[in-house]
Amino acid sequence: MTAKTDATPANDRELVLTRLIDAPREKVFKAWTDAELLKQWFAPLPWTTPAVEVDVRPGGSSMFVMRDPDGNDYPNKGVYLEVVESEKLVFTDAFTEAWLPSEKPFFTGVLTFEDEGGKTRYTARARHWTKEDRDAHEKMGFHEGWGQCADQLEALVKKI
Amino acid sequence: MTAKTDATPANDRELVLTRLIDAPREKVFKAWTDAELLKQWFAPLPWTTPAVEVDVRPGGSSMFVMRDPDGNDYPNKGVYLEVVESEKLVFTDAFTEAWLPSEKPFFTGVLTFEDEGGKTRYTARARHWTKEDRDAHEKMGFHEGWGQCADQLEALVKKI
Numbered sequence: 001m002t003a004k005t006d007a008t009p010a011n012d013r014e015l016v017l018t019r020l021i022d023a024p025r026e027k028v029f030k031a032w033t034d035a036e037l038l039k040q041w042f043a044p045l046p047w048t049t050p051a052v053e054v055d056v057r058p059g060g061s062s063m064f065v066m067r068d069p070d071g072n073d074y075p076n077k078g079v080y081l082e083v084v085e086s087e088k089l090v091f092t093d094a095f096t097e098a099w100l101p102s103e104k105p106f107f108t109g110v111l112t113f114e115d116e117g118g119k120t121r122y123t124a125r126a127r128h129w130t131k132e133d134r135d136a137h138e139k140m141g142f143h144e145g146w147g148q149c150a151d152q153l154e155a156l157v158k159k160i
Numbered sequence: 161m162t163a164k165t166d167a168t169p170a171n172d173r174e175l176v177l178t179r180l181i182d183a184p185r186e187k188v189f190k191a192w193t194d195a196e197l198l199k200q201w202f203a204p205l206p207w208t209t210p211a212v213e214v215d216v217r218p219g220g221s222s223m224f225v226m227r228d229p230d231g232n233d234y235p236n237k238g239v240y241l242e243v244v245e246s247e248k249l250v251f252t253d254a255f256t257e258a259w260l261p262s263e264k265p266f267f268t269g270v271l272t273f274e275d276e277g278g279k280t281r282y283t284a285r286a287r288h289w290t291k292e293d294r295d296a297h298e299k300m301g302f303h304e305g306w307g308q309c310a311d312q313l314e315a316l317v318k319k320i
Contacts, residue, residue, distance in 0.1 A: 013261065058218050059242055081241070081259055082219055090259050094289075095268075099241055099250050101173065101289045105265050108255075129254075129261045 007123055013134045017146045018123040023157040025113035025120040029086040031157050032111065038064070041152035044145045051075075056083055059098035062091060077102070088112050105129055107137065122150065167283055173294045177306045178283040183317040185273035185280040189246040191317050192271065198224070201312035204305045216243055219258035222251060237262070248272050254289075265289055267297065282310065 007018040021028055031037045035052040042049040043066045050073070051065035062078045079098055082090035094105035107126045114121040124146060128134040167178040181188055191197045195212040202209040203226045210233070211225035222238045239258055242250035254265035267286045274281040284306060288294040 010260075092259075094254050094265060099252075099268050099270055099287065100170075101265075101268060101287050103289075105254060105261075105289060108259050108261060110259055127259065127261050129263075129265060 007125075010125070010127075012131050013128045015126040015128075015134060015138055015142050016123065017143065017150065018121065019150045019154070020116060021120045021122050021150075021154045021157065023120055023154070025115060025122075026086045027157040027160055028120045028122055028153070029089070029113050030160070031153050032089055033083075037156065037160070041149060041156045043067070044148040045152070056080055056089075058082055061097045081108070086113060106133055122153075124150075167285075170285070170287075172291050173288045175286045175288075175294060175298055175302045176283065177303065177310065178281065179310045179314070180276060181280045181282050181310075181314045181317065183280055183314070185275060185282075186246045187317040187320055188280045188282055188313070189249070189273050190320070191313050192249055193243075197316065197320070201309060201316045203227070204308040205312065216240055216249075218242055221257045241268070246273060266293055282313075284310075 007016045009016050031041060033054065033056045035054050038052045038054065039049045042052065042064060046069045048067045049064060050067050051063070053061070053063040055061050058080055060080045062080065064076045066074045066076065068074070076093065077096040078091050078093045079095040080089070080091045082088060089111040090108065092105070092108040093102055094108065096102045107128045110125040110127060112123045126137060126142065128137065167176045169176050191201060193214065193216045195214050198212045198214065199209045202212065202224060206229045208227045209224060210227050211223070213221070213223045215221050218240055220240045222240065224236045226234045226236065228234070236253065237256040238251050238253045239255040240249070240251045242248060249271040250268065252265070252268040253262055254268065256262045267288045270285040270287060272283045286297060286302065288297060
């Protein structure tokens with residue numbers, strides 16, 4: 001049996017990335033839910049994440065500030081929809097806080113963390129409201145960007 | 161002190177209806193969360209609601225079939241986002257089930273049920289992603305339709 005390195009999208013509005021990470025899923029989940037850890041891996045270098053505020057519970061808000069190499073800041077707000085400790089995390093940019101619709105619902109992220117041979121099967125699904133947004137997200141570099149972030153995430157969880 | 165008969169929208173993407181209903185809020189909440197009761201008041205007559213399936217919990221699905229006077233059926237799917245027993249109910253059509261984006265996120269409904277002088281202050285807020293959708297919803301007859309439904313709801317809760 002070989003480790004899966006990809007997963008099949010549920011439909012033509014979804015993008016998926018999956019990785020087998022050599023760390024327990026409790027640590028991978030923590031890296032996704034602890035603000036100080038998120039700052040260390042969330043943006044693909046040379047971008048950085050200088051500010052993170054997360055209230056990890058259904059209806060709780062998130063705010064990530066991503067900084068480009070020129071020092072420009074890009075704040076992103078969202079809301080958590082479902083939280084299952086060390087198993088699942090669902091969030092969306094369709095709301096800026098519970099329950100205020102955002103300017104533009106772009107995607108909902110569904111993350112799962114599963115045991116697999118002593119490691120963690122980490123799967124990130126980005127579900128969009130339109131195929132156009134899914135295609136735009138892919139062109140923005142979804143696979144490269146989320147892939148690089150998964151590398152950064154893995155490097156971090158091996159240290160904590 | 162006079163009873164409020166309207167409420168102020170939070171912004172130009174929101175529509176609001178409020179009523180003082182002469183029944184305890186537990187009954188008004190029940191009329192909104194019990195499938196058999198929903199069938200009796202949910203659509204403005206002569207429209208009817210022949211089928212209702214509700215799983216009233218955060219992440220639970222709802223499905224309402226509304227029937228026009230010619231017998232045409234219009235199914236509507238949604239997901240509950242927040243449920244506070246006899247106090248608050250939040251749902252959206254942005255997902256058809258947890259957590260699959262719908263074809264078109266149109267609005268999120270935020271219902272509150274408050275004690276007021278022995279009666280129930282019932283407030284229904286419809287929050288849209290765009291001002292265009294808010295305006296379209298108003299032109300579709302939001303105030304008349306939700307107002308008539310509130311009349312039907314009030315008549316029902318006085319009997320249960």
